Each structure stands twice: as C-alpha cells, then as structure tokens.
Amino acid sequence: MSKRPQNQFFLLFGLIALAMYPQTAYAYVDPGSGSVIVTAILGLFAAIGYTVRKQFYKIKRVFGGGTENNEEGLDNNEKDK
Amino acid sequence: VLSTVPGSFRDPANRVYAFAGSSDGREDVSIYRGVNQQALEYYRDLAQAPFFKSLLENGRVVSTEETVSGEIFDAVRKDGWAGVLQHEPVPFITYPYEWTFGMLKDAALLHLDILETSLESGWTLKDATPYNIQWINARPVFIDIPSFEPWEKGTPWVGYRQFCSMFLTPLMLRSHLNIDHLPLLRSYLDGIAPTEALKFFQGRNRFKKGVMAHLSLPAKVEASIQKKERDDVEVQKRSTRSHSKAMVVGLVQSLQRLVRKLKIDIAHTDWSHYDRTHSYSDGEHELKKAFVEKAIKARSRKFVWDIGCNTGTFSRIAAAHADLVLSLDGDHDAVEQLYLKEKKEANSKILPTVMNLANISPNHGWAGEERAALDNRRSPDLVLVLALIHHMRISANIPTSMFLSWLRKFDAEIVIEFVTRKDEMVVKLLTHKAEQYEDYNVEQFSSECEELFEIKDRKILKGGKREIFHLLPKI
Secondary structure: OOOHHHHHHHHHHHHHHHHHOOOOOOOOOOHHHHHHHHHHHHHHHHHHHHHHHHHHHHHHHHOOOOOOOOHHHOOHHHHHO | OEEEOHHHOOOOOEEEEEEEEEEOOEEEEEEEEEEOHHHHHHHHHHHHOHHHHHHHHOOOEOOEEEEOOOHHHHHHHHOOOOEEEEEOOOOOOOOHHHOOHHHHHHHHHHHHHHHHHHHHOOEEEOOOOHHHEEEEOOEEEEOOHHHEEEOOOEOOOOOHHHHHHHHHHHHHHHHHHOOOHHHHHHHOOOOOOHHHHHOOOOHHHHHOOOHHHHHHHHHHHHHHHHHHHOOOOOOOOOOOOOEOHHHHHHHHHHHHHHHHHOOOOOOOOOOOOHHHHOOOOHHHHHHHHHHHHHHHHOOOEEEEEEEOOOOOHHHHHHHOOEEEEEEEEOOHHHHHHHHHHHOOOOOOOEEEEEOOOOOOOOOEOHHHOOEOOHHHOOOOOEEEEOOOHHHHHHHOOOOHHHHHHHHHOOOOEEEEEEEOOOOHHHHHHHOOOOOOOOOOOHHHHHHHHHHHEEEEEEEEEHHHOEEEEEEEEOO
16 A cells, blocks of 8 residues: 555656657658558559650650750759759 | 768668778778778779769769778778778868859759769669768869769659759759749758749749749649659559650750759858958958968968958968868858859869858757757868957857857867957947947957966957957867
C-alpha cells in the first residue's frame, strides 16, 4: 500500500512522457513507405504530360521547330544556367 | 593521417576518408572513398557511361578516379572495403542550412538535371539529399558518386520523398510564405516531413503551386498509413505497382518546372543594399578599401573569411588576391545578392554563406559530429571583420574580449574595423538601450587586441568615428 503514490508518480510520468514523445520519430511504421503510392499517383499524371510533350516536340521537329530537348523553349545549355 | 569523415556513415555501401598530408610545407587534404563490391562494380560501369563522362567534363559531378595501389589504398582496404575511389577535394564544406534560397534552388535543379540525364541513360540516384551537393566557389557540384545506381525497370523514384523534404519544401516555404527556411533545415537534418510542413500552409495557401501535389497528398497518405498501422496492427504490404520510365522521368521533369518557377523577392534590409547605403563618404570608403587591400596583399592568401560581408564589396577585393573567400553574413537577402552576382562569374572565388555570427552553425547530428561547426572546419589564414564589432558587442551582447578570443583561435591574421561611440550607426544602436556598454571604446578595444595579437597597422577613418586595425596573432 505504501508504494502506491510512487506507482502513481511513475504512471503519471509515463503518460506525460508518452504525450511528449513525437509521433513521427522512431515509430514502427515508416510513413515514408507511402511515397510509393504518392509517386504512383503523381507519376501517372506526369507520364501523360511527358508523353504529350514528347509527341508535341516530335511533331514540332517535323515542321522544323527546334529539337526534341527544347522543352519550354530552353535548350539544355540554357537549362544549366 | 587517414581519418573517416564523420558525415559519411549513413550509406552502408561506402565511407569517406580524409588524408591530411603536407606538400611544399603546406597542409594538404586528399579525399578517398572506400566502396563495397557492388558499389565498386557500379562505379566501373558508370565511369564508362557517356552521360557520366559528360557530367564530369561539365564540372557537375566531382572529379573521381579509382585508386588501385598505394599506402592509402591498403589502409582503406584494411577497413573491409572492396575498392577505393579518390575525389577532388571540395575547398570548404558547407551545409544546406547555410545556403541562400538561390543556392538551394540551384542545388535542387542540379540534382534533378543529373537524375533526369541518368534516367535517360538507364541509371538513377538512390537518394536525394542536398548534403550530396557541395560548392566549388559559387558553383554546385554533386559529390556522392555511389548514389548512382542502375535503374531497375518498374521501380519508382526512390528519392522522391527525400527530395521533397530536403529541397522542395524549404524552397516552397520561403517562396510561397516568406518563412525563413534555414533554421528549419538546421533543426530537421533529415528534412521537413510533409505532415509537419503542411501545418505552415493554411487556407488558400494550400492551393499555391506544388503544395497540393507534393505536401497535401503525401501528408494525407502518410497520416492514413500511421492511423491504419499503429499499435499492434501488422504492417500492410505497399503497392508494388510497376512505374514506367515515363512516370519516373515525367515526375522528375514536373519538379524541374516547379522548382524553376519558385522565386523570392529580395527585400530591402539593412544590408541588402549596403554598397549604396553604407555610411562612408566616397573618399573615406576608398581609404578603407586601400587599407584592406594592402593588408590582404601583404602575403599570398589561400583562404580568407569575410565575416559580416553584406553584399560582398570587400570579399571581391579579397578574391583578387586569394584562392578562396568565404563570405558570411546573417542577412539572407544580402548574401543572396552576392550569390546571384557571383554565379554569373566564370572564375568566381567567392563562396557565399548565410551565418548568424552570434549563433554560428554548431557541431550536431549523430554524436554531435555528423555536421561540423563553422569553426571546426577548415581554418582561414586571414579574417576580415569590417563594421561588425558593434553588432557583436551592442546587438548580441558578446564582450569584445570573448569575440577577440574566438578570432584568435584561427591563428589567422585579422583586419578589424572598430566603430566608435561617436559613429552614427553606434548612436543608433544605443538609442533605445538601457545598457550603454561603457567598456566599448577604442582604448579598451586596442588593449584587448594587444593581449592576443600584435597590431601591425592601424588607421583612423571617418574623421575619427572609426578605426581599422591589421592584427597578427601573437605566438
């Protein structure tokens, strides 16, 4: 019986410690593992844009307007600047 | 002496070593990397790839060669590595939390451009951290060669989340919300997680460019995973959906477009227009420049620090007579201006860095060693401390004796300008201060200097309102 206050102290300390423990740090689930889902969703949209742009520049090239690489009107050298 | 570089332990495939030797009586540091068998095989294939040769030729990737014999080769192999690479040393290591917005943006674009080129050639980068990029003067260079790996068909961009946390999110915070990203990067060494970053974007800000796709969506997915799999629930299998090359390259290119569009306005701060707004008359300013130039030219200088550089007027004078100038200032926008100018110079010898001199980058990361403090890296042989001392004493409350002791530990020559109590800038600083810093006067300052340094030269400027000293360290 005499140990109860001490136990309560440890319980309270434990609860405070749990509340203070950051949710994301060293949890068992790596939230970053979800980035496969994110890249799949974003990648699908990006792939559509990528394919459309590629075709567009191919057509543009046929009609004499620049190279396949000059996306957004920039050549590779300009991109580097 | 061969030692491991503390910040290089995270990738189990390799480890960086520094060899400190001496040639012509000067200390020289060479950089080596021990790599495991697989990383060695990848490197040998990579070294033959035309895209990689072109990256090397354009100086976008650090010069690297395989070492196959010698004392260092034997020593590194003894540590259990299958092979040894030698890299061109970077003149001075800096960290992303010391870079301006423009520097982080250019580093991000370098990473994306290298990744895009690699993917087109069947390779990828296995991570996406700005610590893989360093600066050779004002030019970013990719230094982590073992990050290149063959791209396996169907695999996603594995560094996407890291790229967002470490490059894109800080850039968006600065560009969209004008939040200072540097203290955040200094604390979150692994980057700012999307769930944390999203808290900064409230209301309409969530619709700003890139926020929905690269913060809201990942934060939502991550929060849902956390919720579903917490406590004793088993971890669920993630989608193994195959990613086509168009998906991966398309995502990289969409991030290139997004990063290119992120911009900031340079605010008119106390220092961002210093070259036009300083308190000197033209004639007096020329006298100050002449004193500084004479002190710099007295010897050949390998490495000069200009602390409190503003927009770099004196860094440029130093750069004309030194191999490298590290320009430091706490004012982000002043340093940004310096960077934007220097990056256009083909042979710039200036490395701009944002640094609050009353609170310099500390030793931190794992075991307090992973990222070195500013004063725990390569020491300068000359330090310019121009019109800074009154800020250290009066604004930051650092006693001048303590500041001088800190300067003394570099064993470097010092050019320091004392701004007296009569100067209008000090009058301005003291106007609303209860403490009047009676110890702050040129007599006490020069006697404190003489305890640690020899005064080689001194000159009164601005009609006695300022005095400039050239100090040599006392042995």
